[in-house]
Amino acid sequence: MKFWLQIKVVILLLCSFFALGQAEYIHNDEDFGVSDIHFDQIIQYSHLAKLLGEHNQTFLGQTKAAPCSTDPKLMLGYLLFTFLNTSANILNDVSAQCKQDIVTVNHGYLLQKQWALQMLDSIDLFPGSGLLTGNIVHYPGNLEECLDVSDIPGAVKTGHWMLTLVSTDIRYAYCPSGLGFARIGKCFPCSCSNQDIQKISDDYLASTLEVPHKTKVLNKNFKGEEPEGVTWGDVFMIIIASVIAVIVLGSTVIDVVENVLEIRIVRQRMLALTQGFSLYTNTSKLFATHAADTSNPNLMSCLNGIRAISISWVVIGHTLFEMCGTGLLIGNGYMIKNFGVYREDNGPLDKLFMTPFWNGMFSVDTFFLMGALLIAFHTLREMDKIKDKPVQHWIMFWFVFYLHRYIRLSAIYAIVIGFHATFLKALATGPNAHLLLNQADQCERGWWYNLLYINNFVSNIHEDARAYNCMGWTWYLANDMQFFIITPFILYMLWKSPYIGVVLCNLLLVAATAIPFALTWTDDEQFFHGKQDNFYIKPWDRFQPYLIGLLLGFVLHHMRNKKTVNFSIIFNVFMWLVSAVCASSVVYGLHEYNIIKEPEITMPPYEPPVADRAFYNGLSKLSWSFAICWVIFTCVKGRGGVVNSFLSWGFWEPLAKLSYCIYLIQYTVVYWFNSQYPTSQIYTNTLYMYTAIGNLAVCIGLAMVLYLCFEVPLAHAEKILFGLMGIGRMPSASKRNVSVKK
Template structure:
């Protein structure tokens, strides 16, 4: 066909001129044409006249379609690009090539529209020009740049780019959904999530035929495979796929000006992170997050390759480069969450529990004034809610513990919330980092400190209950105590793991959903059994199911060995105390040594890196021997409360005790304040002193408050912490501990858009979030915690004093000779006299 000859001649002329330098006019290379390119005539008329010279074939719609398709596929990109790069100095020829593309694009608009727009011809050209201008503002993302991209990805991407040129709405939405850099970069506005929801809603049905012909029928034989893909069911629909790409700039220069620029770009780096760092628990703050919308047929590797190419092209000849990663789970499209059999069984399980609860409530209500079956009333909402909000207590209750536990729980809740806050994108991250890089932020950086009092109280209540039973001559069976603990701790934990693994991932979506929700679920699918055996704290944070539950493992393991320590104090008071003091000293020295040698930090200083945080968690924070010091302090406190009840203290002794305890409190909380400064440089000695002595100093204050309060020395502080209303928080504390991080991460994963940081208080005091935590905690308590406490009481009946050994005071020698001594220990959730105290110890908080 002569029309094709014209194109070949034109290409030959361009190539000849480029390679051999001949100054040949473009019109001489197209002598067979009725008009030249320089005359700026309509290329359509030119081709029609060429076709008519042969006399064998008249102009037809089929010829126009064939020429348009061939030009669009073979010339629109390669020839225009070749012309611009090769003969850019010939402005006239370049303008004519643009007109050629414009005319044939307008022709394609007419062919592709099922219902042609009722607009004038010049308005069609306006639409094309608008599309070109729109594209020129921000380059459309081409995911098919990867040489290894699939044919389907290439096809869908080409369709997307063509439709974008044609100003098709679905393509405009895909382009618009991709994040684009805007102003405020030096203020930390570098995370661009794009429009997640708009991208996920995109769905375009590719047309199987054009003008009565199959799609691709006018393309040469080399595109036969593409034609087959179009005709298949898998390739005829384009879905929007949202991918979150991570990019890390690499700056080889030593220029202070550039270093200052990147320091502002990364918001001073309160958390230093790398690609290989786990990002599901602590935010990878140094990386740039870029939301990109591409066809769902393209893989994460296709997106990663294209992002890397675009960024490196932007920084060419600057010495700056980018590392890019797009993880498979960070690419999402609609309906790609499988509803498997395990999810079905999980739903059935929770429906069964709800059904049992409803039936139990009805039964309990109908038999309220009659003798009811305790098994059938165990799940009654009425019964369990009454117990939950009851504030009654016995005279032997250690009342101050409830208020002190609540104080540390609130501090820990705020610390966890501040950690979750750093996952969210802000348009003024640099300003936020500068405001948080001050000494007062020590309150939120000492999260590990707030967990130590719970170990202290656990050891205290274990020893308090144990010595109390021994003094009353009651037998204590270890087997029953361990079973009692498992019955009361495992059901809420197992229910939470089941929910977060199979149901929660199906409940929402968002740019970071698969990072903070889906990734946790994937880990739990593999390692859930470690949590139920309470050994998960030995396998590292990066592969731990629900990392915030590590404290359960620590406390359970310390509780398992507590009988040895407590019996040693009972049988050999002097030697036992000396041994425990030596263990405290060894634990303190071990924390100091380990911190210095491994360069750890139990304190989240400004500029810490994620690798150091995870090493600290693995080597020290989740390792029971390193946390045993405060637990042993609790054993000493429990012993003192039993042996020195109603001790008389002078006014000077009270003043000295309050002075020392307050000094310890202030030193532990304000001592590391300089480590939170924005200009702080890590010092292993500072970190070692904090790790070794801060937990001891912090817990001394709480030991003193409990001791003087329990012995009747009241003042404003002891009266406040002894308020009986805090007993409700004790019963809820275990559920609050379990539910807070799933709710925090649920909201992080659903966060769609960039927010503005105003102040720390407005972020931390998220009332809606805390209401959700409270309601979820109540639900978990009345559906799993309280019912299984009722079942435990039915299965395991404690021996009464009358049925026990008939002695009121037991000497160490008598205990040693008794057969029950071999099984003598109590759970911290089982006290001798007080039902409220029975439930208090199990509810332990953790980081």
């Protein structure tokens, strides 16, 4: 085995030197390393380097950024960086143990030791195929082969570092080599610290390649790593999870004995308290589906289909962005060999059918609209019931209104945040473990912003907002809670004086349209949908769908006694066509502005005209909301036809119930999968769809666990709490299957 490994390495070395040109290896007693790699001399013998430089500039679209043409030279040269590139003066600046182990490794290499050769073999030393299609940035090496060296007797303990490059020169700011986009795996002794590796790598870049780039260590993996000390947060989460587990399992046993084995062991009152925690009962309820009752005008079964499709759209869209977006230092753990194919005309991402996947931001607006609709519809009905009650009753009504909402959203939200801040680190074992480690660190620092629902303003509070951006995708929940806080004032006006309430909503709608329009018109950096930190996640960009949802809930409340609406078939068909045009135009209308294919169009001077961007950002959510409103209205009022039958299909109901838990964990699932993937891949739309479907399936499975073990039990605990406080009814048990003997 050792012989064949040596032969393999020798053949690879000979092939690489034959292909690239000449390189001079100098070994002496002082260096124990490789020095004076004349990469410039190698390049000048290769017509491929020039071709790569010209082609690189073409598929990057950086017509004015000539420095990007040096990316192939830089990245191919950086592949030759190993533990052999360590001269004596470099080692003088690293820790003593790291220096000693590197010297040992170099001796082992000179003596052709298997473990030293295996360390070298675990590093991508040579460019692979597909250089002309972008295979110049992702070379993760072989993590397992590197770490397995530690198990060989006589070998040094090894570690695998995932490195990236960041430019220190503004001219390289938008080149892949300087964006932090690269993923380069290197195998070194694990006694070296991140600072040691960064020092050695930076010296190599400066002295050998002479480029204005610095190394950034993304993460380090090694065997036998001692876990960090248990924190109070870890202890707290273990206690919480253990208590809930005991309650859920105990309640499940009681429920099964009572209702399956038909043995009476507890009183009816105790069964009522415990049954809501039972896995048996809650699983039955999760998969219980109900056919659409068209005789009930207040049943909104169509929302199940809309909710299920929208959450699936969210997961599939985020999968694409993390697979194909640059992601810089925080994302794109999914390593692609042919990322140049993204820029091809009529390439895989230039297909019309792919547009909804990269322009799927409206899925979140659908949730804003549905949430507001349900709040308005149910709250207005409750307000009718207490219209003659004294002021004290109204005060208690609004107190419960806010308290219930906070507990309902925050209980499972806090559990998931806690898992991120504590247990998530245990899953960070892959080559791109930093994707999960970053999330754990961010939640450990910024969890309280999330529970106060102000995490969409972290960038306004901290200069380094990324360090506190716990579960960054939950900006939606922050906006939703901020809208919810002011909702009672709007609903009261709609209930007390419908005319004034409708006028108020329309005035707010005008303001919510004018603000994103004006912000885009006055800021050249605002692209379609706006910048993430100061536009996309802010409430003034998201208020339109919520307001329209409130108005729709108001309309359906006043029409609650009408089973259907009377308008002609021609008018119905016409409005369905109008709504289809409104929805498809805002999604497919940006097809020619594909930000994955041409990321430079998001920045001046390549961006589209300001009028296009301003009108789109001001009106697109109105157009989308109108389309969704029409679908819901006609389905609820019996004019939805086959669309209502499809959206009200019982198949969607379990998925709709899981949608909140899916949303909470979906990005973490994407990050986890990307962090574990050991090699770079060739992108195809087929690969993307399989990956997206796989991510969705994992999300559904994990969401079921969260739903049954935490969300539903915590909601049941809230009912018990409100019952004990006297502001709600105590839960009741389902009918016993056991007959009681006298």
